[in-house]
Amino acid sequence: MFERKEPDESHKGKKRTLSHSETLEEFVKMDELDTIDDLGELMKEFKAFHELDGVNQVHNQLIQAKPRVADMPSPHELDEHIQKGLTKGIKAQKVWRFRKWTTLVAGFLLVAFITTARVSPAVAAVLHQIPGLGYIVELINYDKGLQSAVENDFILPMGVSDEHENIVFTVDGIIIDEASLVIFYTVENKRGEGTFDFFNVKLLDEMGEPLKEITICHSSAGEPDKDGDGKIQSRINVNFNDNTVIPNRLSLKVKLCEIFQDHPFDPSSQLPSTWELTIPVEKDKFVGMKTVYEVNQSVVIEGQRLTFEKVTVYPTRMALNVFYDPGNSKKIFAFDDLTLVNEEGEEWGSIINGVSGSYPDENREILFFQSNYFSQSKKLFLRGKSIRAMDKESLRITLDPEKEKILVGPPNLVLDQVIKNPSEKKKELIFSLKTNPLYDEKRGFSVFPFEFMDARGNSFEIIGQSTATSSDKPGYDKTLWLTLPDNQSYQSPITFQIQDYPSRITGEFDIRIK
Amino acid sequence: MEAQTIVAAIKGDDEAFYELINLHKQQLYRIAFRYLKSEHDALEAIQEMTYRAYRSIHKLKEPKYFQTWLIRILINTCNDELKRLRVQLPLTGEVIQYKLTALDDSTEPGGRVDLQRLDILEALDRLDLRYRQVIELKYFEDLTIQQIAAVLERPEGTIKTWLFQSYKLLKEYLQVRGDSHV
DSSP states (O other): OOOOOOGGGGGGGTSSSSSTTTTHHHHHHHHHHHHHHHHHHHHHHOOOGHHHHHHHHHHHHHHHHHHHHHHHOOOOHHHHHHHHHHHHHHHHEEEEEEEEOSTTEEEEEOGGGGOOOOHHHHHHHHHHTTOTTTTTHHHTTTTTHHHHHHTTTTTHHHHHEEETTTTEEEEHHHESSEEEEEEEEEEOOOSOOOEEEEEEEEOOOSOOBBBEEEEEEEEEEEOOOOOOEEEEEEEEEEEEEEEOOOEEEEEEEEEEEEEEETOTOOOGGGGGGGGGEEOOOOOGGGTTOOEEEEEEEEEETTEEEEEEEEEOOOOOOOOHHHHHHTTOOEEEEEESEEEETTTOEEEEEESSSEEEEEEETTTTTEEOOOOOSSSSSSSSEEEEEEEEEGGGOEEEEEEEETTTTEEEEEETTTEEEEEEEEGGEEEEEEEEOOOHHHTTOOOOOOOOSSEEETSSSOOOOEEEEEEEEEOOSTOOOEEEEEEOSSSSSSSEEEEEOOOHHHHHEEEEEEOOOO | HHHHHHHHHTTTTTHHHHHHHHHHHHHHHHHHHHHHHHHHHHHHHHHHHHHHHHGGGGOOOOGGGHHHHHHHHHHHHHHHHHHHOOOOOOOBTOOOOOOOOTTTTOOOOOOOOOOOOOHHHHHTSSSSSHHHHHHHHHHHHHHHHHHHHHHHOHHHHHHHHHHHHHHHHHHHHHSSSSTTTT
């Protein structure tokens, strides 16, 4: 049917990297035995059995060509490139992941960067006395308020469990007041393998109705099982609103999913069971435990007026109500260094692991601080000097993911790369950001909101974002990843409203609140 | 042995991961090079593949699929790389276009391919990308049809169709004598 051509030695020189192999015969034997039947099957399947002979010739030539391909040398730079890729991967692993919280509340989990244990021996002693609560020491070592709550016997041991699918969910203890509820829990995995994250956490009252106007905040990915004992121990923070009615008995309903990192929302990994636990609430033990300081003082920094309205101190946290003048030319993102200080210079910083505040409306913000409820300060001052802010007119980033270009955007932000991943219907945008090392060394920036607008004015949601405190780009020091859906339903360019940015106004203020 | 290393890498052991990439690097480079036809681009693709694989290895459920998984990442990376380089030839449905790739160094002087019979590897280079890949993965990398289907993210039936088409085309190419249109 056609003339068979033997592998031609004369081509050796022409193909740049291929050469003959001594093991040719071995390869031929192994592969022929393996595939010749398949070949007949395949030809039958396509009703072309009559062509088997010809195709078999091709097949043989391919087998004989294998050693020429296999012997291709690889360049010595190969190792270097593998190492570069790995280094980039390891750096990227050091990221903070931001999960979408319930509306208008920012929760930040910065545990990874707080390494020094600051728990007092007294607190540790209290916790180690109660069986099953020892691990809590680590979970509160960056919150002075919770530490002093423990020291003042404000933690309630629980020890209630529910088991399904060989996974035991236990509430070991809680700290509760009118402002918030902290649940310390253990997830014990008896299956041997796998890590689990919350798929869904619900709090219901005695009637089985979900609690209204609360914010539930928990770690965004399962805590690593550090000691390999199959137990993950962490906490859930529940923030109550002024209007929340706290019931006498809480019911915690938890749904879990198996974690595959980078895929926190994959619904298919959800486990069918619901873990349900009842938490009794003795309201008389904490109702009325709060102190309110009316402040109502304004400061003007670089022309921007802000008013500190009041401070409310609960055992679990303090809340500072701030009002931003709607006439301000700049949008205030956040305070860099706002602290409460007493007459002896002792400081209470903002909540760094948990819910850090909320926005009742566009011009108002409630900031949460570690509590000094149990401490006996004579005087209290509110101090700070640096605020992240940006002109309201410049709060826009417009970019074209196809052309890999930022069309309108702030300085110091560049789009490095767009990686398309059609199989998972998403694309990842990688940005580099230049920040101020004085304030931002350990800070991740959640520059982008979770919503964006396309060219037609329709709004869409991003899949996720994360930041790393390093950058491969010279002169830049942060990397931002933004994952967008890639289903072509939105039209470029797309626009984001900036949520946070390393641009600042500065001016020292010191306000006495007590 | 390798299975244990894979399990360690999935659990986050950086050294195990590096060891695995090292173990497969020749094959990976070969695939990347045959795909992209450029040493520089192939190296870039390997670097990006290492990064992507490292970032997602914890998603790998079955250690036995490691190799297939890695090759799939590599091919996706090469796809992206090629898009970036804007040299990919269009493949319109099942219609095969007999085009010479711009990067093909085996083109005969004068750009005519029809004046002499082709060596099997040269014939292969004239196949459209997907057809070529199926053949290369099967014959040069010893992947089964099932594995190729996983790597290229297509049903097995599609892979078989491509394979069948590739055989027929290769047969024709190897037959070519003086007829330029095939």
